[in-house]
Amino acid sequence: MALPRRLLHEVTRAKCSWAGSLADPNLWDRLHAQALPGSPPNFDWFFGYEEVQGLLLPLLQKGVPQGPAAPPLRVLDVGCGTSDLCPGLYTKCPLPLNVLGVDFSPVAVSRMKYLLEGHGDYPGLHPRHPASCLRFLQADARNLGALCPSGSFQxxxxxxxxxxxxxxGQAGAQQMLSECLRVLAPQGTLVQFSDEDPDVRLPCLEQGAGSRSVTAHELGPFRGISYFAYLVQAAQ
Structure with a gap:
């Protein structure tokens, strides 16, 4: 599979060493460790939360449990890195959310916990909805194990x-897809953001989606690049 053009551009822009595979946590540790004092706290591949909140909010509204005692909607971000996606959901979404960001880079997880709790130049993050919560944990998206029970995220x-x-390799990607679908609630939605063309991505997703439907939605362009949101959902 060719490296998506925007990902190649972003890694090059970050001056990340290519001594290792993109599936190697050591490479990402080095990348996330490069953040300098005074630099933005979040580093986003492709785009940040603001660009996709219009897509995510209807999906969240559809999945919110009903009733005054209903628990917050559970959201999982796999390979969260130091992205603004989890913080954006936590601080800007008006719905009650229980957000978990996981990444196999301990450096990334440590930086996001630092940002959440507030240290030094960062005052900490505060939820838009009083019932919302946000956590970051180290985990490999290809094997979430007991950390993420089956059917537990909307x-x-x-x-x-x-x-x-x-x-x-495609084996690792399909293993990750299998884990994402395992932890997804029956009526939940998996959203993959990428700049990869639907002609390439859709057959890969359809292969592992089973009875679920797979659709592609074009996003952007952002900074001159068009992206896609691939949605995997229960068949209607």
Whole structure:
């Protein structure tokens, strides 16, 4: 699989060493460790939360449990890195959310916990809805294990993680897809964000989606690049 053009541009812009695979956590540790004092706290592949909140909010509204005692909607971001996606959901979404960001880079997880709790130049993050919560944990999206029970998330997000994992082979990418679908609630939605063309991505997703439907929605252009949101949902 060819490296998506925007991911190649972003890694090059970040001056990341190519001594290793994009599926190697050591490479991402080095990348996330490059953040300098005074630099933006979040580094986003492709785009940030603001650009996709119009897509995500209707999906969230559809999945919110009903009733005054209903728990917050559970959201999982696999390969969250230091993206603004989880913080954006937590601080800007008006719905009650239980957001979990996982990444196999301990450096990325440590930086996001630092940002969440507030240290130094960062005052900490505060929820838009009082019932919302946000956590970051170290985990490999290809094997979420007991950390993420089956059927426990109404929304699973993947922004560029498939693109990176697939560089190590389609077997790893399909294993990650299987894990994402395992932890997805029966009526939940998996959203993959990528700049990869639907002619390439859709057959890969359809292969592993089983009875679920797979659709592609064009996004952008952002900074001159068009992207796609691939939605995997229960068949209507």
């Amino acid at each position: 929304l699973v997000l993947d922004k560029g993680t498939w693109d990176a994992v697939a560089r190590g």
